[in-house]
Amino acid sequence: MSDLLERLRGRGWRLTAQRRVVAEVLDGDHVHYTADEVHARASERLPEISRATVYNTLGELVLLGEVLEVSTDGRAKRYDPNAHHDHHHLVCSQCGTIRDVHIESDPMSALPEPERFGFEVSEVSVTFRGTCPNCARA
Amino acid sequence: MSDLLERLRGRGWRLTAQRRVVAEVLDGDHVHYTADEVHARASERLPEISRATVYNTLGELVLLGEVLEVSTDGRAKRYDPNAHHDHHHLVCSQCGTIRDVHIESDPMSALPEPERFGFEVSEVSVTFRGTCPNCARA
DNA sequence: TCTTGACTTAGACATTGTCCAATGTAGGAT
DNA sequence: ATCCTACATTGGACAATGTCTAAGTCAAGA
Numbered sequence: 001m002s003d004l005l006e007r008l009r010g011r012g013w014r015l016t017a018q019r020r021v022v023a024e025v026l027d028g029d030h031v032h033y034t035a036d037e038v039h040a041r042a043s044e045r046l047p048e049i050s051r052a053t054v055y056n057t058l059g060e061l062v063l064l065g066e067v068l069e070v071s072t073d074g075r076a077k078r079y080d081p082n083a084h085h086d087h088h089h090l091v092c093s094q095c096g097t098i099r100d101v102h103i104e105s106d107p108m109s110a111l112p113e114p115e116r117f118g119f120e121v122s123e124v125s126v127t128f129r130g131t132c133p134n135c136a137r138a
Numbered sequence: 139m140s141d142l143l144e145r146l147r148g149r150g151w152r153l154t155a156q157r158r159v160v161a162e163v164l165d166g167d168h169v170h171y172t173a174d175e176v177h178a179r180a181s182e183r184l185p186e187i188s189r190a191t192v193y194n195t196l197g198e199l200v201l202l203g204e205v206l207e208v209s210t211d212g213r214a215k216r217y218d219p220n221a222h223h224d225h226h227h228l229v230c231s232q233c234g235t236i237r238d239v240h241i242e243s244d245p246m247s248a249l250p251e252p253e254r255f256g257f258e259v260s261e262v263s264v265t266f267r268g269t270c271p272n273c274a275r276a
Numbered sequence: 277t278c279t280t281g282a283c284t285t286a287g288a289c290a291t292t293g294t295c296c297a298a299t300g301t302a303g304g305a306t
Numbered sequence: 307a308t309c310c311t312a313c314a315t316t317g318g319a320c321a322a323t324g325t326c327t328a329a330g331t332c333a334a335g336a
Binding site: 014016018019048049050051052053056074 | 285287292293
Binding site: 092129 | 261262
């Protein structure tokens with residue numbers, strides 16, 4: 001993620017303090033924040049940043065393919081900076097935290113032609129649900 | 139779905155006009171309405187039914203395992219009455235409609251033990267995304 | 277350094293969902 | 307058949323998440 005800003009600048013992105021802090025917040029291992037969590041953390045470094053800017057920036061990062069949008073539960077969407085590695089998600093049904101996981105087979109090939117109903121299928125995501133060790137203890 | 143009401147009565151459900159129309163709306167092939175769509179359709183038969191009741195009833199049907207809650211896009215959740223058959227979903231990225239699909243392999247077995255991170259994994263859902271024939275034409 | 281179009285802001289608004297106190301009613305008891 | 311009462315429904319306030327707009331600000335090229 002460190003060279004993300006360079007890559008984006010190369011694509012004509014205007015580099016602002018706000019965008020920088022949003023990118024910095026997303027940087028990290030296994031981070032899956034909601035938009036408001038990103039806003040809260042960005043505000044620690046740049047107190048006057050507005051919610052609208054965070055939403056805008058996240059939306060742009062998704063469009064640019066740098067970040068994945070994950071909506072697992074009908075609550076707030078979460079943003080996954082690990083967009084360049086093929087992976088899926090393991091979600092705790094109780095607390096909502098997400099882990100990236102890697103699976104052994106290619107799920108796309110599991111959908112036979114007659115089950116595609118004329119769709120142009122372009123993407124597949126596998127979501128495992130369960131209870132995380134933390135919630136299991138409680 | 140026709141005997142749904144009987145099954146629920148057997149579980150101590152009090153049978154009201156409101157619950158009946160909600161169940162009737164959900165009855166059908168490949169129906170995946172949002173809560174407000176269910177409310178709109180239920181209102182045609184029972185004009186004074188309230189939104190709260192529709193939400194309550196849908197929530198109960200989910201708890202009872204008669205209906206599946208599907209949240210594919212961070213927009214409104216959709217309700218899938220096909221809960222008794224193992225299936226997955228094919229979603230149109232543009233218009234949001236959902237088809238039930240059946241796949242060839244068991245995705246649960248594709249997640250190796252070390253990738254479970256101590257979770258008690260209980261459920262897996264596979265979501266295919268693409269463009270439906272209708273939207274492709276436009 | 278100047279200029280300009282892109283970016284940011286605050287807050288109104290929209291959508292989806294939840295909660296609560298007051299009222300109504302299904303179905304067992306009599 | 308009627309009554310009782312616990313459970314269900316209602317409407318509207320509220321909450322959470324996300325979108326939009328008009329006005330002000332600023333990054334970066336000339």
